[in-house]
Amino acid sequence: MKKLVNSNQMKKIDSYSIETIGIPSLVLMENAANQVVTTMQKNITKEDIILVICGSGNNGGDGLAIARILLNLGYQVDVFFAGKEASMTEETHKQMTIIENLDMVIWNAIDEINFANYTILVDALVGIGLSEKLTDAYKQIVEKMNHHEGSIYAVDMPTGISADDGKIMGIAVKADYTITFGHHKIGQVLFPGSDYCGKLIVSDIGFPPVAMDSIHSKYYSYDKKDLEKLPKRKAYSNKGTFGRVLVIAGSENMSGAAYLSAKAAFRTGAGFVEILTTESNRSIIQTQIPEAVLTTYNPEQLNEEKEKIKKSVQQADTVVIGPGIGVSKESHQLLDLVTLYVEPPVVYDADAINLISEYYNTFPLLRNNTCSRLNEFSNTLPPYSIITPHLKELARLMDKDVRELQDNLLDTADRCANDSKLIYAIKDARTIVTHKDDRYINHSGNSGMATAGTGDVLTGIIAGLLAQGLEPFEAAKMAVYIHGLAGDYAASQKNEYSLIATDIIEALGEVMK
Ligand SMILES: NC(=O)C1=CN([C@@H]2O[C@H](COP(=O)(O)OP(=O)(O)OC[C@H]3O[C@@H](n4cnc5c(N)ncnc54)[C@H](OP(=O)(O)O)[C@@H]3O)[C@@H](O)[C@H]2O)[C@@H](O)CC1
Ligand SMILES: [K+]
Known part of the structure; x- marks a missing residue:
């Protein structure tokens, strides 16, 4: 059985893990970034040129960590920070400081970037923190991403898809892969969200089971294990059985x-x-x-x-x-x-x-x-x-x-x-x-x-x-x-x-x- 959660429920699991259990937020972020890189490594090569597109929330923080890990592993990777400095979370700030100390290209304006130079895009603009229709500035970025010919890896959610119901909030990234954390989100199962995720991978980033179980969701799906619930056939039977x-x-x-x-x-x-x-x-x-x-x-x-x-x-x-x-x-x-x-x-x-x-x-x-x-x-x-x-x-x-x-x-x-x-x-x-x-x-x-x-x-x-x-x-x-x-x-x-x-x-x- 797959529990399906909305963004509020997922945020509660995040904060239970961080505040009640005491797992540092940056540890979860590092795990999340590592899981995305592990998925990417199944498909990319060192010939690829990767652009990680980051917003100012923790989704962007994941993106900055992903860029750093890819660089450490010897991949060719640049960062486009599209968020506002003023609205950066503490974690994203820390990730940015690390990135700035490394020898990386960090773009800040969309007009400076030639998307055609990149073979792979990572979408770390917005995750489960999407609140309303995308702003015009983000809309412009998403349009460019969707016109790009290479693969797109979405971090947690394709930007622009509501995790709560799968609706497109103005426009959304059409990802080839979405690596989501902890639980499936309702918006990744319902359409059109499901279509925008591409191949969906649910990764364990170290939320303890007690945190995962701390919220009740009335939404769920079945998977192959649920076939066990099929009625058992008795050997001693006739058609009346x-x-x-x-x-x-x-x-x-x-x-x-x-x-x-x-x-x-x-x-x-x-x-x-x-x-x-x-x-x-x-x-x-x-x-x-x-x-x-x-x-x-x-x-x-x-x-x-x-x-x-x-x-x-x-x-x-x-x-x-x-x-x-x-x-x-x-x-x-x-x-x-x-x-x-x-x-x-x-x-x-x-x-x-x-x-x-x-x-x-x-x-x-x-x-x-x-x-x-x-x-x-x-x-x-x-x-x-x-x-x-x-x-x-x-x-x-x-x-x-x-x-x-x-x-x-x-x-x-x-x-x-x-x-x-x-x-x-x-x-x-x-x-x-x-x-x-x-x-x-x-x-x-x-x-x-x-x-x-x-x-x-x-x-x-x-x-x-x-x-x-x-x-x-x-x-x-x-x-x-x-x-x-x-x-x-x-x-x-x-x-x-x-x-x-x-x-x-x-x-x-x-x-x-
Ligand atoms: N420890 C943790 O919590 C962990 C969290 N994790 C990761 O964090 C993600 C959740 O992070 P989050 O809560 O910071 O929200 P997030 O998805 O970055 O969005 C907020 C940003 O989006 C922006 N924005 C919103 N709406 C917008 C719009 N319509 N149009 C344009 N912009 C809009 C908003 O901008 P602002 O309103 O602040 O200007 C703000 O900058 C989660 O999906 C997972 O990836 C993992 O690392 C595991 C550990
Ligand atoms: K995203």
Whole structure:
């Protein structure tokens, strides 16, 4: 598990280490500088000409120490001090004094520098101390850096990216490598920040574990070690041991969603998968996925199909409803029936969410009233249900503009989780899974996964894990994580352009080993 922190939390860890434990700030700075140099040495040569660009805060202090260590090791290195002398921290002052006693070129004005003379840039302008949009003077420097052709190593944060939410504060350095200290920052995982980091390396610079653990963060990601949380397979088992999933999906001319969800549930390990879909999908589903049990209904005669639907719902350990069911009157009737008969956990996806949003729109009191809509939603769905909207679906549910949600992703997650008994997997380039005070930010996956059907696959994976007994919040987080890992594996076998939803299903076997 990777704890994700914001700048304030990281500063608290810094000051706990320095003030409570007594580690001198300069020791941490030296460790930080050494870690950056160690990373650089994997790629640079003595032929490279390096420019270290420093601000006046401690990020700049790191930069000055990096320049000194590189010089001691025999590299060709110059310094550009872009900060203000008056706002230099004590540590940065000390580093500057050392640098001035060495035989180094120190530039002070951008117009004097020919960036083309350098093959490598080190960005030590601003780190986690970024407070607002970059000043014009720094903006000009960042523009020059981004036009430079060589590699850029960012110290702790690419200058201009907010460590708190990954937003670009006016303009930001597009780094090739970012070496960050202690913990991942939230802004390095969320977009666009994640893109600006390039390859992200998290370095231990000697913060004691007690300092690292001194703050609680509600934000975290999973890494490969978390795969241990996957349900264990019992040797003494039969198909009943691994649960029964009911996938209620598809409508006339829409069979793909049911197929993808059901197949993903199987590949995730569900023992039994039943598909409940319209009669018109019978032959195609039977051909596509003979392993599944098929139950069909006639949407025009739902009243006569009630008992059949009730039986399927009540037999299942886990029910998925929504993919491709459409937003017709009949689909709404089906949704009502299922919600009436079902026992949690339930996964509500796609059109199931759209149907409820449309229904809310018929009540004037629920128009433009996100809070009441979310409360109503939490009160009417079975507790611990998992809701898997992409941002457009969530915008419909909340009666908000999609851009507003996207620009305030962390606030959006808070609004969904507040006082809610539900679990939301908010699907975006970085999916956030929320429940009560926990925010899981997913760090696996790639742009190739932004293609039709990948949401249906995720739904099936969640259902597969639920059916095997993972509790709902864990199942949602783990499913989002392995869905992304499978997407990454599939992209590595093909490429991000060619990836399609079924490739993710086929890659599940590889990543769940
Ligand atoms: N012991 C420690 O603490 C350790 C800290 N470490 C390192 O220190 C970093 C944190 O240092 P920090 O707190 O000094 O902040 P930092 O990132 O240098 O930024 C402040 C500077 O940026 C400037 N600035 C801000 N906003 C701006 C804007 N919009 N536009 C333009 N300028 C702006 C601001 O200018 P001012 O407002 O003062 O004029 C000030 O000069 C951390 O990321 C890590 O690298 C490591 O060495 C480990 C030990
Ligand atoms: K930086």
